[in-house]
Amino acid sequence: MAIERTISIIKPDAVGKDVIGEIYSRFEKGGLKIIAAKMKHLSKADAEGFYAVHKERPFFGDLVEFMTSGPVMIQVLEGEDAVSKNRELMGATNPAEADAGTIRADFAQSIDENAVHGSDSLENAQIETDYFFSADEICPRTR
Ligand code: RTP
Ligand code: MG
Numbered sequence: 001m002a003i004e005r006t007i008s009i010i011k012p013d014a015v016g017k018d019v020i021g022e023i024y025s026r027f028e029k030g031g032l033k034i035i036a037a038k039m040k041h042l043s044k045a046d047a048e049g050f051y052a053v054h055k056e057r058p059f060f061g062d063l064v065e066f067m068t069s070g071p072v073m074i075q076v077l078e079g080e081d082a083v084s085k086n087r088e089l090m091g092a093t094n095p096a097e098a099d100a101g102t103i104r105a106d107f108a109q110s111i112d113e114n115a116v117h118g119s120d121s122l123e124n125a126q127i128e129t130d131y132f133f134s135a136d137e138i139c140p141r142t143r
Helices: 012-016 021-028 046-049 061-069 082-090 103-105 122-132
Strands: 003-010 033-040 073-080 117-118
Touching: 003 021, 003 082, 003 122, 012 021, 012 061, 012 073, 021 033, 021 073, 021 103, 033 117, 033 122, 046 061, 046 122, 073 082, 082 103, 082 117, 082 122, 103 117
Parallel strands: none
Antiparallel strands: 003 073, 003 117, 033 073
């Protein structure tokens, strides 16, 4: 077990449903501390850059359109095994396959509008953190 940091994004569908607080509560109860946060309405270029790894996939255009359809809430989470812990709390990409009690099972409606993003590796967590936050926006606990 190691203390890690990961990126979480509450996507436009979940922000629009006013469940930011309920999702934050799951992070906090799950041992993940919010050490940076910002709300942002992503531009097309922001979303295309963020999901560049998927640019050849058939769903890329729809994904970019969805991610720019309203504001998102972006946070850095810190805790034991934060990358895998966050993905455990999120549940499977397709909410129809997500375990009961996960964020996607409870708040997502489809594979295209699935409530949250989480970094899929420690390496990508660092890349995604640098994509959205400057060093002085990250605020580890002092007490
Ligand atoms: P995310 O990156 O958003 O955390 O989701 P993920 O790791 O669980 O899934 P990923 O494979 O990285 O896909 C990114 C997003 O693209 C949409 N997607 N649609 N229609 C499809 O087959 C399909 N596959 C993926 C999803 O919205 C997914 O979250
Ligand atoms: Mg992914």
